[in-house]
Amino acid sequence: MQMKRVVIAGVVVLAASALAVANPNPAGGTISGKVTYEGTPKKMKPIDMSKEPSCAKMYATPPTGESVVTGPGNVLQDVVVYISAGAPDDAAPSSAAVFTQKGCRYIPHVLAFQVNQELKIVNEDQTSHNIHPMPKLNREWNKSQPPGTPPISEKYDKAEFIPVKCNVHPWMHGNFAVLKNSHYAVTGESGSFTLPNLPPGKYTVTAWQEEYGDQSQEVTISGGETKTVTFVFKAKPY
Amino acid sequence: MRRINFARIAVNVVLAAALPLAAGAQQMESHIGNLTGHSDAGRQLYFRYCWGCHGPHGNGMGENEPWVTPQPRNFVAAVFKCRSTPTGTLPLDSDLFNTLKRGFNFTNMPSWAALTDQNRADLVAFIKTFSPRWKSEKPGDPIQIPPEPTLTIGSIKHGQELFQKLECWKCHGQEGRGDGPSASTLTDSNDQPIRPYDFTSDNRSKCGRTNQDLYKIFMTGVDGTPMPSFADVVKPEDAWDLVHFLRTLQYNNPSPELTMWEGTPEGKAIVAAKRVKQTYTGSGVKP
Numbered sequence: 184m185q186m187k188r189v190v191i192a193g194v195v196v197l198a199a200s201a202l203a204v205a206n207p208n209p210a211g212g213t214i215s216g217k218v219t220y221e222g223t224p225k226k227m228k229p230i231d232m233s234k235e236p237s238c239a240k241m242y243a244t245p246p247t248g249e250s251v252v253t254g255p256g257n258v259l260q261d262v263v264v265y266i267s268a269g270a271p272d273d274a275a276p277s278s279a280a281v282f283t284q285k286g287c288r289y290i291p292h293v294l295a296f297q298v299n300q301e302l303k304i305v306n307e308d309q310t311s312h313n314i315h316p317m318p319k320l321n322r323e324w325n326k327s328q329p330p331g332t333p334p335i336s337e338k339y340d341k342a343e344f345i346p347v348k349c350n351v352h353p354w355m356h357g358n359f360a361v362l363k364n365s366h367y368a369v370t371g372e373s374g375s376f377t378l379p380n381l382p383p384g385k386y387t388v389t390a391w392q393e394e395y396g397d398q399s400q401e402v403t404i405s406g407g408e409t410k411t412v413t414f415v416f417k418a419k420p421y
Numbered sequence: 422m423r424r425i426n427f428a429r430i431a432v433n434v435v436l437a438a439a440l441p442l443a444a445g446a447q448q449m450e451s452h453i454g455n456l457t458g459h460s461d462a463g464r465q466l467y468f469r470y471c472w473g474c475h476g477p478h479g480n481g482m483g484e485n486e487p488w489v490t491p492q493p494r495n496f497v498a499a500v501f502k503c504r505s506t507p508t509g510t511l512p513l514d515s516d517l518f519n520t521l522k523r524g525f526n527f528t529n530m531p532s533w534a535a536l537t538d539q540n541r542a543d544l545v546a547f548i549k550t551f552s553p554r555w556k557s558e559k560p561g562d563p564i565q566i567p568p569e570p571t572l573t574i575g576s577i578k579h580g581q582e583l584f585q586k587l588e589c590w591k592c593h594g595q596e597g598r599g600d601g602p603s604a605s606t607l608t609d610s611n612d613q614p615i616r617p618y619d620f621t622s623d624n625r626s627k628c629g630r631t632n633q634d635l636y637k638i639f640m641t642g643v644d645g646t647p648m649p650s651f652a653d654v655v656k657p658e659d660a661w662d663l664v665h666f667l668r669t670l671q672y673n674n675p676s677p678e679l680t681m682w683e684g685t686p687e688g689k690a691i692v693a694a695k696r697v698k699q700t701y702t703g704s705g706v707k708p
Contacts, residue, residue, distance in 0.1 A: 234602050311588040313649035317610055322558075323500050324509025325642050327649040329587055335653065350647030351591050353606035 212404035215377040216411050218262040218370050218390055222418035224251045230354045237309040238287035238352075248354070249292045250394050251418070258374025259416060261293040262392045263344075263360045265367035266378065267399060269386035273364040275300035279336070282347075282357070284312050284328075289347065289357030293393070295369050297362055298342055304328065304335040311351065316359060318345045325350075344391060358393055390414040449555065451514040451546040456538060458514070463547025466540055474529065479551035489529045492611050499552035500610065500645040503628035508642040508650035510561025511554060517545045525627045564640050566633055567657045572665055577682055580666025583659055587651060589639075592617040596695055597670030610645045617648070620670035621695070635664045672696065 227247040232239035239245075252260040280296030282289060285307045296302060304314055306328045315325040320341040328335060339345070339361045349355040360367070368376035378388070381404050391397040395416040402410050451458035468477075474493040476483040481495035494501070503520050504512035521541045524532025533541060549555040570576065584590060592607065594600040597620030609615040618626055628638050640660060642650030655663065668678035672692050682688035 311591070313647070315647065315649065319498075322509040323498075323610065323644060324507075325644065325647070325649045326508060327587065327651050327654055329654055332654045350607055350649070351588065351603050353603065 211380040211382060212407055213377060213379045213409040214381060214386070214388055214402055214404070214412055215375065215409060216264075216413050217373075217375045218259045218264065218392075218414045218416070219257045219374060220253065220259050220395075220416045220418045221257065223420045224253055224418035225420055227251065232287055232352075232354070235287055235310055235352055241286040246286070246288065249288070250356075251392075252292070254372050254374055256374070258370070258372075259392060260370050260372060260374060261291075262370045262374075262376075262390050262414070262416075263293060263295050263362075263367060264370065264376040264378065264388065264390045264414070265295070265360070265362050266364060266381070267387045267389040269384050270364045270366050270381070273297065275338075276365070279303040281305060282359075284308055284314075284349070284355075287312075287349075287352050287355055289355060291357075291369070293358045293360060293369055295360040295362060295367050297365060299338050299340055302337045302339070302359070304337070306330060306332065312349045312355070313351055314347065315350055316345045316347045318343055321345065321361070344393075346393075360391065388412055390416075392416055394419065447550055449546045449549040451518070451542050451549065453515045453518045453538075453542050453545070456542045458539070458542030458544070458546035460543070460546040460550050462539075463543035463545070466536070466544050467547050470533070470536075471544070479548070485529075490613055491528055491609060491615060492613060493530070495611075496548050496551035498645075499554045502643045502645060504561070504641050504644070505563040505637055506561030506641065507564060507652060508644055511558055513560050513563060514542075514545050517548065518542060519629070521545070523629065528627070564637065564652055565657070566636055567661075569632060569664075570658065570661055572677055572681060574681060574685060576662045576665045577669060577678060577688075578666075579659070580662040580664070583655070583663045584666055587655070587663075592647065593620065597621060597667070607647045609647070615646055620667065621672060623671065623674050632664050632668070635667055636660055639663065 227249070229245040229247050232242070232245065249261070254260060275297045279301035280294055281303045282294050283305045287308060287310070306312055309330050311327060311329040313325060313327045314335065317323060318339070320343045321339045324337075326335055339359070341361065342363045343361050345359040345361065347357045347359060366378050366381065368378060370376050383405050385401065385403045387399050388402055389397050389399040395418070398414050398416065400412055400414075402412060404410060447460070449460040472483055474483040474485045474489060475481055475496060476486070476493070479496035481493045483493060486493060499511060501512045501517070504510070504516050506512055506516070518541050521533045521536075521544060524530055524534075533544070590601050591603045592601045594604065599617040599619035601617065604617050607615050607617065626634070626638065628634055628643070640650065640652040640655065642648055665678050668676045669682040669688065669692070672679060672695055679692070683692050
């Protein structure tokens with residue numbers, strides 16, 4: 184008798200802790216899903232880095248362009264999925280978003296971070312780069328970063344998608360996604376995304392791809408539920 | 422839901438309060454030394470001399486725009502090439518004032534030296550009415566330029582190394598002819614092709630001709646173009662060495678630096694070779 188009660192108590196405690204792990208914010212819901220394309224995307228060309236031997240030698244086969252990156256099952260990578268309306272603006276986190284130049288490419292190709300969050304730009308290459316983001320709303324600056332120099336620290340005070348390029352190496356281009364709140368994700372190899380911890384409310388979820396533009400959907404979260412959303416972009420073959 | 426509505430109302434109230442301020446943005450002043458420029462006076466001059474290129478709305482879309490490369494400056498974006506302030510910041514009033522006097526060589530932007538100083542100050546004030554940035558931001562703190570050290574061969578030679586190390590040559594070419602390996606691919610922020618400055622043409626760079634001007638150009642960068650800022654990566658004493666070397670690239674422009682450089686066997690050989698061969702070192706861009 185005694186034994187049994189103890190076991191039951193143990194099970195209850197276990198169940199409670201499992202719940203807590205799965206859903207730290209009992210009132211929070213989750214929006215998750217996948218980004219795919221239909222049609223035939225244009226083929227990404229191999230990048231000719233012969234003008235920059237110190238980078239070219241880092242690749243056995245030349246890397247390809249990254250403006251449209253796809254995966255098995257027609258998934259799209261490097262898509263920014265974020266809450267564009269319905270969530271309040273968040274204060275910037277204290278951690279920095281890091282943008283690395285390596286092998287004459289940007290890692291990551293699309294970097295998402297928040298308004299006023301520190302942006303740290305690192306050059307790991309043996310060549311000079313210039314970092315030239317081209318915003319429309321924020322300040323436009325352009326800085327040289329020779330090998331071995333300290334990281335550049337910057338921030339942006341307005342939400343905006345900003346194309347970034349290196350003028351010395353014309354194939355190098357990337358993107359900053361400067362966002363107003365902390366509810367965002369950038370799709371990886373699986374094309375999927377998860378936006379957790381959303382209090383009940385009506386949200387606009389937007390997916391942005393640098394060549395295909397953006398799409399939005401309305402989603403209502405009423406409790407600790409998970410809503411699934413799918414974005415399908417029409418590929419532009421050229 | 423109700424909370425959101427309150428927030429909206431609050432925003433509207435703030436906006437309404439801000440509107441008279443926005444209307445007030447039509448009035449601007451400029452301060453250059455003890456001159457004060459007034460935008461009202463500047464407006465008259467602008468619609469007489471400038472709007473054909475820069476446009477009635479100051480966005481660079483005047484009726485002459487289709488025939489002008491680089492495009493006339495868009496004053497709404499408020500990105501300026503010639504500044505004494507760091508990259509990404511607004512220029513000083515005096516920077517714009519000096520630009521108007523100088524004009525931009527090799528472009529359609531004429532010199533306005535024929536106008537009076539007061540006229541130019543008034544024009545500067547008026548240009549600032551086109552962008553709200555002049556209300557919301559202050560010009561950057563001007564970069565500090567230490568006094569120029571005495572010219573030595575050592576300084577020129579160190580500048581020559583820096584020109585290599587900082588990879589100026591990738592755009593400007595080994596001989597400074599504006600024909601480096603990346604030159605043919607360069608575009609400005611309006612997506613127009615742009616050529617790196619050709620040091621061998623003469624000494625007329627857009628942002629001024631003095632040694633101090635040269636120092637400022639590569640430290641602040643030429644915003645809106647591929648020419649980056651080196652302020653964070655070049656120490657002040659190194660910057661002067663680079664200035665001294667850059668002068669020797671201007672082999673059609675007599676200068677103490679060029680004379681000293683040609684006084685050494687190495688310098689003499691290099692300059693002579695350039696004069697004779699008219700070699701050009703890069704790809705794509707014709708000299």
